Amino acid sequence: MIRFDDVWLKYRHQDRGPGALARDVLRGVDFKIPDGGFRWLTGPSGAGKTTLLKLIYLAEHPTQGRIDIMGTHAAKISRRDAALLRRRIGVVYQDFRLLAHLSAYDNVALPMRLARRAEHQVHADVTEILRWVGLANRLGALPDELSGGEQQRVAIARAVVGRPKLLVADEPTGNLDDEQAGRLMTLITALNRLGTTVIVATHNHALVSAYPAPRLEMAEGRLTAHG
Amino acid sequence: MAKRHTDPLGLHSALEDWMLPVLVAAMSFLAALAVAGALASTVLAAQWQNDTAAALTIQVPQPDAPDTANNATRLAAVQAALQTMPGVTSPRLLSVDALNHLLAPWLGADAAALGLPLPAVITATWSGPGPGDAIAAALNKLAPGTLAQTGVQWAARVTALTGSLQTCAAAVLVIVALVGGALVALATRAGLAQRRETIEIIHGLGAQDGDIASRFASRATVLAVAGAAAGALLALPVLLWLAALAAPFSGLPQLGGLQHGLAGLPPALWTALPCLPLAAAVIGWSSAQLTVRGWLRKLV
Ligand SMILES: Nc1ncnc2c1ncn2[C@@H]1O[C@H](COP(=O)(O)OP(=O)(O)O)[C@@H](O)[C@H]1O
Ligand SMILES: [Mg+2]
Numbered sequence: 001m002i003r004f005d006d007v008w009l010k011y012r013h014q015d016r017g018p019g020a021l022a023r024d025v026l027r028g029v030d031f032k033i034p035d036g037g038f039r040w041l042t043g044p045s046g047a048g049k050t051t052l053l054k055l056i057y058l059a060e061h062p063t064q065g066r067i068d069i070m071g072t073h074a075a076k077i078s079r080r081d082a083a084l085l086r087r088r089i090g091v092v093y094q095d096f097r098l099l100a101h102l103s104a105y106d107n108v109a110l111p112m113r114l115a116r117r118a119e120h121q122v123h124a125d126v127t128e129i130l131r132w133v134g135l136a137n138r139l140g141a142l143p144d145e146l147s148g149g150e151q152q153r154v155a156i157a158r159a160v161v162g163r164p165k166l167l168v169a170d171e172p173t174g175n176l177d178d179e180q181a182g183r184l185m186t187l188i189t190a191l192n193r194l195g196t197t198v199i200v201a202t203h204n205h206a207l208v209s210a211y212p213a214p215r216l217e218m219a220e221g222r223l224t225a226h227g
Numbered sequence: 228m229a230k231r232h233t234d235p236l237g238l239h240s241a242l243e244d245w246m247l248p249v250l251v252a253a254m255s256f257l258a259a260l261a262v263a264g265a266l267a268s269t270v271l272a273a274q275w276q277n278d279t280a281a282a283l284t285i286q287v288p289q290p291d292a293p294d295t296a297n298n299a300t301r302l303a304a305v306q307a308a309l310q311t312m313p314g315v316t317s318p319r320l321l322s323v324d325a326l327n328h329l330l331a332p333w334l335g336a337d338a339a340a341l342g343l344p345l346p347a348v349i350t351a352t353w354s355g356p357g358p359g360d361a362i363a364a365a366l367n368k369l370a371p372g373t374l375a376q377t378g379v380q381w382a383a384r385v386t387a388l389t390g391s392l393q394t395c396a397a398a399v400l401v402i403v404a405l406v407g408g409a410l411v412a413l414a415t416r417a418g419l420a421q422r423r424e425t426i427e428i429i430h431g432l433g434a435q436d437g438d439i440a441s442r443f444a445s446r447a448t449v450l451a452v453a454g455a456a457a458g459a460l461l462a463l464p465v466l467l468w469l470a471a472l473a474a475p476f477s478g479l480p481q482l483g484g485l486q487h488g489l490a491g492l493p494p495a496l497w498t499a500l501p502c503l504p505l506a507a508a509v510i511g512w513s514s515a516q517l518t519v520r521g522w523l524r525k526l527v
Contacts (some may be wrong), residue, residue, distance in 0.1 A: 046366030057431070058527065059431060059527055060527055061527055078435060080435060081437075083430075083433050083434065083435045083436075084433065085433075086431060086432065086433035088379070091431065097424075097428045097431070099235060099425055099428060102235060106235075109233055110429070110432055111432045111433065113235075114432055114433055114434050114438065115433065133463070158432075204469075
């Protein structure tokens with residue numbers, strides 16, 4: 001279960017110019033998502049969606065309030081356990097965050113190798129997932145040699161290859177055409193049916209209506225709709 | 228290409244900076260000289276201390292005059308007394324020739340013939356405790372004016388000098404170790420800054436701080452060991468040259484040729500030199516570990 005309890009966040013390192021100074025980016029966010037749930041996260045740009053997701057995948061601390069991720073109180077967790085928890089969370093970043101010096105294959109293999117999986121297992125899972133996202137013939141390509149949409153699919157493959165208990169995707173269809181977006185949603189719903197909790201931030205209204213699910217809607221750092 | 232995946236941080240090209248190994252080599256070179264200096268002073272001091280402390284010289288002025296008890300000449304009385312003194316062995320009266328030989332540099336080839344009132348000189352070996360003041364006191368009763376000197380005070384000075392040389396060498400080693408550690412820390416920081424994004428990504432994928440730190444530490448260790456080994460090897464010819472210079476004083480075989488030169492180095496140096504890369508490994512590893520772990524604390 002994911003639980004946010006009156007969560008406030010003000011960025012400590014204000015690197016977005018004087019306009020962002022001392023502003024609460026999240027303001028009293030409260031919600032729960034049960035294990036195996038699916039949520040859309042919507043709202044205008046700048047509403048705080050990415051920030052909320054960062055809190056979920058343990059890349060930020062709240063300024064105030066309590067967050068529980070998979071039943072663990074996030075503020076009480078040791079660095080070691082935080083790393084172990086991150087391995088069970090698949091993240092598709094808005095800006096992909098692929099390692100430029102690694103091939104598509106090695107980028108996708110990275111989380112499995114960090115988790116010290118056997119290399120034959122890595123090979124089987126990585127080739128399968130890259131085939132799934134339509135990149136079977138681009139295994140050796142470096143990110144720079146891939147289009148935006150291809151990079152996004154590598155990022156998605158990396159997020160799901162370890163069969164995470166929680167999948168967090170930040171505008172994962174931004175660079176995909178409708179057919180690719182459809183394939184991605186098939187993959188995500190399949191994972192969700194197998195028990196993975198899923199949160200997808202998106203602007204894509206067509207996608208949201210094509211896959212009806214509860215929505216967390218944000219505006220100016222607050223949840224305006226929940227459920 | 229094939230090995231890429233074993234190096235997700237791209238560290239084979241990180242810290243590839245020739246600066247680190249070269250500077251570590253310079254540090255190791257200095258350390259080798261300091262260690263050699265400390266060892267050499269120990270060896271030489273041991274030699275000198277034995278020779279000096281054991282030397283007992285007795286001067287009897289007016290050796291042919293009667294002694295206090297009026298039993299014999301002053302020289303004969305002193306010689307007889309020395310035979311029975313504890314700690315004094317093999318007393319030997321210097322012949323006129325020997326005396327001439329010793330005085331020649333000051334008084335010319337035939338000093339004895341000048342008719343100067345020369346004292347008789349007896350050399351002996353002193354193995355008793357302390358500086359041997361009691362000898363002089365006892366001999367003076369028989370023949371007033373007799374001087375007796377042991378090398379004990381000189382030996383104490385040599386010990387003090389050796390001690391300070393060793394303290395200096397230790398200070399050099401400490402400074403070299405600190406500078407070496409700082410160099411590794413700086414190089415590691417540069418490597419971290421260059422790879423900030425990569426590290427953030429790997430951290431986000433669940434890498435432990437220890438995983439990331441050991442990758443940097445292994446790389447830093449390899450470079451530090453390579454540098455230290457090179458520095459120690461470069462120091463070797465210099466040490467051989469110094470050993471050759473010191474050979475006449477050290478009592479070690481004074482022979483030509485490289486093999487003999489190698490044999491001329493104190494054995495302890497053969498243990499100390501391989502310790503330099505070992506020490507570099509320890510310093511490189513721990514400095515990089517501390518630097519990376521400290522840096523990672525900035526990440527949530
Ligand atoms: N690292 C940061 N430092 C300071 N301000 C930030 C940072 N990241 C985001 N912000 C600000 O927080 C607000 C919410 O941003 P974000 O969570 O990215 O919104 P969204 O994903 O909904 O577009 C924006 O005003 C943005 O400028
Ligand atoms: Mg965003």
